[in-house]
Amino acid sequence: MRFLPANLDALLVELDDLSQTLALLASLQAEPIDGIVELVPAARTVMVHFRPNTVTHDELVTRISRRDLTAQIERATTRVEIPVSYEGEDLDEVAQMLDLSREEVIRRHTGCDYTVAFTGFAPGFAYLSGGHPSLNVPRRTTPRTRIPAGAVGLAGAFSGVYPQASPGGWQIIGVTATPMWDLSRDVPALLQPGFKVRFVDVSGRQVSALPAPSPGPVEVPLHNGPALVVRSTGLQALFQDLGREGLAGQGVSASGAMDKGALRAANRLVGNASDMACVEIVYGGFQITSRADTVVAFTGADAPIELTRANGARYRVPGHEAIALSDGDSLSLGDPRAGIRSYLAVRGGFAIAPVLGSRSTDTLAQVGPPPIKAGDILPVPVVTHGSIVGAPETPRADLPTTTQTVVLDVVMGPRTDWFTLQAIALLASQLWTVTPQSNRVGLRLAGETPLMRAQIAELPSEGTVLGAIQVPPSGQPVLFLADHPLTGGYPVIGAVAPYHLDRAGQIPIGAQVRFNPIRAFTAALSSDLRETP
Numbered sequence: 256m257r258f259l260p261a262n263l264d265a266l267l268v269e270l271d272d273l274s275q276t277l278a279l280l281a282s283l284q285a286e287p288i289d290g291i292v293e294l295v296p297a298a299r300t301v302m303v304h305f306r307p308n309t310v311t312h313d314e315l316v317t318r319i320s321r322r323d324l325t326a327q328i329e330r331a332t333t334r335v336e337i338p339v340s341y342e343g344e345d346l347d348e349v350a351q352m353l354d355l356s357r358e359e360v361i362r363r364h365t366g367c368d369y370t371v372a373f374t375g376f377a378p379g380f381a382y383l384s385g386g387h388p389s390l391n392v393p394r395r396t397t398p399r400t401r402i403p404a405g406a407v408g409l410a411g412a413f414s415g416v417y418p419q420a421s422p423g424g425w426q427i428i429g430v431t432a433t434p435m436w437d438l439s440r441d442v443p444a445l446l447q448p449g450f451k452v453r454f455v456d457v458s459g460r461q462v463s464a465l466p467a468p469s470p471g472p473v474e475v476p477l478h479n480g481p482a483l484v485v486r487s488t489g490l491q492a493l494f495q496d497l498g499r500e501g502l503a504g505q506g507v508s509a510s511g512a513m514d515k516g517a518l519r520a521a522n523r524l525v526g527n528a529s530d531m532a533c534v535e536i537v538y539g540g541f542q543i544t545s546r547a548d549t550v551v552a553f554t555g556a557d558a559p560i561e562l563t564r565a566n567g568a569r570y571r572v573p574g575h576e577a578i579a580l581s582d583g584d585s586l587s588l589g590d591p592r593a594g595i596r597s598y599l600a601v602r603g604g605f606a607i608a609p610v611l612g613s614r615s616t617d618t619l620a621q622v623g624p625p626p627i628k629a630g631d632i633l634p635v636p637v638v639t640h641g642s643i644v645g646a647p648e649t650p651r652a653d654l655p656t657t658t659q660t661v662v663l664d665v666v667m668g669p670r671t672d673w674f675t676l677q678a679i680a681l682l683a684s685q686l687w688t689v690t691p692q693s694n695r696v697g698l699r700l701a702g703e704t705p706l707m708r709a710q711i712a713e714l715p716s717e718g719t720v721l722g723a724i725q726v727p728p729s730g731q732p733v734l735f736l737a738d739h740p741l742t743g744g745y746p747v748i749g750a751v752a753p754y755h756l757d758r759a760g761q762i763p764i765g766a767q768v769r770f771n772p773i774r775a776f777t778a779a780l781s782s783d784l785r786e787t788p
Contacts, residue, residue, distance in 0.1 A: 256324075256781040258316045259669035260774065261302060262750040265720045266312060267669040268301045268319060273372055273384060275324040276301060282322045288315065295503045295718035296373045297742050298382065298413070302718025320781035334368070334451040337416065339407050341458045343428035349392055349409060360428065361456055363387035369414055369452040374444065374506040375716065375742030378620045379418030379436025381446035382716060386414055393713050394744050396728040398424035400692065405430045407454070410744055411713050414454075419621050422696065424727065424744065438610065438622070444505055481547040481635040483601060485627055486585070489540030492627040494605065496532040498737070499613035508741050509721070510617035513596050513695060513760030516651075517555035521600035523645040524552035524577045532607065532614035534599040534627060539590035541597070545580035549635055550602035550644060552577050556594030556761065557654055561587045575648040593654035594761035602644070606634040618695050619738040655762045660686065663755045664773045665724065670714070670746035671776035674726070678706040682724070682748055686767045687732070693764060698734040700768065705730020706748065716744045722751035722759065724770070736760060
């Protein structure tokens with residue numbers, strides 16, 4: 256085993272092959288180590304998320320290095336057939352790379368059974384191994400910002416099907432109308448680890464369009480009780496809480512608020528439990544009207560707030576304080592002076608149904624309540640006792656702006672050694688501009704000099720952490736945020752330290768970022784960790 260740092264609370268265990276990966280995963284699941292929060296297996300690695308206050312990085316390395324990797328793992332025997340129309344936009348390019356005809360690529364892709372090796376990237380996305388050995392192609396040099404749902408692709412030695420529209424770098428050779436992820440099923444993911452899969456060519460036949468996956472139900476009040484009526488949403492308004500931890504085995508990432516500290520503060524102000532759902536608002540332009548008496552609070556970005564009473568009187572009111580609203584009162588949120596995300600909490604919380612245990616909207620996975628739109632009525636439960644409005648919160652003093660450089664501390668790894676020494680130095684020495692293509696999945700950054708790789712081989716897909724700085728072949732990095740994919744196939748040079756993730760979630764478009772490495776990259780081998788029992 257090779258142990259690679261992934262962040263202050265995560266490490267990547269690299270193994271020789273998939274069988275060793277599955278053996279280590281089974282061992283850690285059968286005999287858990289206290290302090291491990293989640294495991295994300297991939298082709299030749301296991302990402303280990305842990306609580307540093309329970310177990311240290313060095314203790315984990317020592318204990319994991321003792322695990323047996325020779326056990327044979329029994330897999331499921333279920334077999335699934337997937338009809339594919341082989342009309343993908345990369346099919347001709349793949350055929351040319353492999354010096355094959357289109358027909359021969361299709362014949363080889365449909366000519367053998369695949370096995371679901373592991374899941375990741377997005378809910379319902381399965382990495383399929385065991386195909387024809389010749390179908391080994393690199394990912395695209397620059398990932399597409401949108402690949403349609405049902406797209407069938409190749410990357411390295413793996414095949415896969417995109418469950419919903421998302422960014423991605425796989426070579427697309429076809430499309431299927433078979434849904435990979437459906438929350439109406441008892442088990443939402445069609446493909447589970449160990450399942451056998453066979454692709455069937457249906458090119459030229461009538462194929463129904465793949466329906467968009469349902470994001471899950473939203474509870475609608477059946478009476479005219481307390482509620483917030485949305486008049487306008489601005490750029491984006493989503494329900495978010497602290498996320499849905501522990502579902503990596505289903506390919507579901509945590510998602511959750513981009514600025515968790517601001518979400519907790521908003522809930523404290525109105526007397527809620529700190530993990531209750533709030534409305535996360537990007538920039539300004541958000542307006543609500545209160546139905547019945549309610550207590551609300553805005554935190555996060557430094558933005559002006561205007562209160563309009565039912566009688567038409569207008570006032571400026573402060574953020575980071577509880578605001579009592581009477582029936583018919585309205586609040587408007589203006590454009591932020593610093594930061595970009597504000598959080599709206601209401602006393603008692605929002606009466607919406609959780610999806611997979613959380614009320615967070617995952618924009619990449621399309622899991623959770625749909626985005627809030629103008630005209631929506633956000634129901635609020637009647638609060639009769641037990642909720643005490645909190646004292647004013649202190650606004651954060653270091654909210655990012657476009658006029659100052661935003662400094663983010665970085666832990667180097669797990670693939671720092673895949674880059675040249677010049678690239679490693681450039682990561683910290685040059686400024687990176689946040690581009691308009693950024694969103695909750697990640698900040699897309701542009702620098703004057705791209706980061707060059709020393710290792711040009713194809714990287715097998717592996718787990719990625721919140722805050723990971725992934726570098727595609729273009730050399731322009733992407734900083735992964737709350738809705739990032741669980742796995743990725745481009746090397747990660749470093750990761751933003753956990754205590755700076757809330758700051759990263761508030762960085763506006765056009766701001767400049769400087770990375771500050773706080774820990775150098777080091778790797779450890781299990782052979783160097785022999786310890787006397």
